[in-house]
Amino acid sequence: MSSLAPPLLSGHAVPGMTTLRRFVLVAALVAGGAMIGLLSRHAFSVAFWPANAVLVGAMLRKPLLFRPSGWAGAFAGFLTTDLVFDRNVELSAFFALANTAGTLTATLALRRLDPADLRLERVHSVLRILAGLIPGCCVAALIGAVLVVVEFHGSAAQTLLTWPASELVNYLVVLPVLLTLRHPDAQPPRIAEPPLWPAGALALSCVAAVQFDGPGSIMFPMPALLLCALTYPVAITAVLTMLLGTGCLVTIGLGMVAIGQDMAIPRLVLSVRIAVAFLVLVPLTISSAMAVQDALLRQLRDAADHDGLTGLLNRRAFETRLQERLAQHLPPGGGLALLWLDLDHFKAINDRHGHPAGDAVLCAVADTLRGVCGPGELCGRLGGEEFALLLSAPDRAAAHRAAERLRAAIGAQRVDWHGTTIHATASIGACHLTRLPADAAALLRRLDEAMYRAKRGGRNRIEWLDAPGAARAA
Known part of the structure; x- marks a missing residue:
């Protein structure tokens, strides 16, 4: 399966990667992400589940992990973490299958994108990544619907409605950070020192959202987040959206912040997660478009400063x-x-x-x-x-x-x-x-x-x- 695409982002293979080492590395990454998710669970579902995004990000950043042994390690990581939290083997295996199948589908779709899209360096990069994630979310939801009907005698329609939204918002919160994270050997771009006050405005708006709680408070940080997207590079914007999105999912899901919604009601959970998805999606799209504009301006400036024949300064x-x-x-x-x-x-x-x-x-x-x-x-x-x-x-x-x-x-x-x-x-x-x-x-x-x-x-x-x-x- 590794022949489907060349190394996409870093292009750096892990030297001496054996089958066992690959299995253990992927299993450890998945188990760490799943542990965070299960620790943040509440009555209806987990509040924050970074494991799938971590797995997809690792497979894209290190294509050498995209081997059968790597996916076996992913399944083992999901399964082991569930068993630690006292689920029975059959139920744990079903959840592990849903997560592994969903992440495999999402990875296959994203590997077909241009590397510049995966680095969020094109105008529609975020939307293309979103389109690539949707099939993975739907595959996981289909398997999850079977699980809900067979094991819990629940509603397949309800599962098919809430599961993809939960998957998608967790992807959008975590995956952009992993995709825009620069390789340690890469030469950092020469940019002016970014101002701190937009991040300060974002922090103040988050405090205001907590103080003036209610259904609309979740959107309080949006203006400041848009300002950050216009000011900072994509990588910094991705980190800020991850911190804000994670904070929203965890604090609202665990009832630490009251927004006037009963988080045990599936349709209300769906509504909140869609709001968080848009809270993350819009600034990332703007930041990606700004990155394209900045790159074009750099190219124009470079062309204006250099001789067309020799490439020396004019x-x-x-x-x-x-x-x-x-x-x-x-x-x-x-x-x-x-x-x-x-x-x-x-x-x-x-x-x-x-x-x-x-x-x-x-x-x-x-x-x-x-x-x-x-x-x-x-x-x-x-x-x-x-x-x-x-x-x-x-x-x-x-x-x-x-x-x-x-x-x-x-x-x-x-x-x-x-x-x-x-x-x-x-x-x-x-x-x-x-x-x-x-x-x-x-x-x-x-x-x-x-x-x-x-x-x-x-x-x-x-x-x-x-x-x-x-x-x-x-």
Whole structure:
């Protein structure tokens, strides 16, 4: 069954996973979730049941668990936990079968979704996940209806009405957190520090819901939760909705918060759980849509800041970031090497080999510049065949070595163009800064002049600039 889909979310397999280890791991996860559910049960049913969502989340995050031994472990986890709570074997096996069959159906449906949907990174991701969960809830409800009729002589129609709603709300409360949880090895996105006051507003609205109890109090936190969805990333919104949804299910189900409803009446339980489902569903959908918008804005910003041919920073973005760096205080021993370079005889390359060949040379030079730049350093294409770099150089000697390595690397570079070898050299205007320049714009103009002096002096050379805080000309 594992061939149905590739690894969906983390893509990280568990090394050395044996059949027994897989069985025990899944059984332990399921038993832990089921224990929480059975501890929160009340007269009519459990108030909160995270076990199914934990199982589905684990199967999606770690596809290597999706094996017969993993599902056998799931059944064993459900069965064992029921037996601990003094249910007979037949009844426990029936419940375990319903939960295992439901989670297997939900997992199979969700494995068909795009990985971006499972990470809640598309506009309709939450609705697609909801659609994938419904078949699993219905399968579990069908088996549960047989159980209710055979063992308790109850109503199959009532079971088919209440069981799917209970399953669905527990999935919606827990599963998004598991799906959006980043892998420890993943590089976290660079985002601004989110403000705390929307979460504070949510906490205050929860206090108000407890103080002013009644059927409508369950929706008191909705405005603050929507504000959180507009403010925070999807992962944080998922955690907040889980905390709020869990709190609602447990406190209302156990009678800790009075909402004026008899929680022993199935249709009232159904009404409350549908309300909690919407309380969770709406903010997650909005947060997912905001994530898509933010990703598109990042793409637009990236396209606006980078040269379309080489992928380096364009002139505007390079000069903006350079100004930001030059506005910062240089730490002791934290000098900078600023290099302005222009390829020699580049027009001749275009005239002789054509503009596509010239583009290939520009891309090769850009790759060389990227190889020179380290974290926090800048490289950009200023236009045409002109480039610039800002490198860390604690002293003049380090700046000279970096500039000479760059000049030599460009001169040694060879581009194979349809059997013809093309190479280019660069003339470089350079300076070493040990303190901030008083006039950055004037410094850049003088660097440009130094670059042209290097061309007039014979090309393929470096002209060092006299500047405030810069090394003396070489």
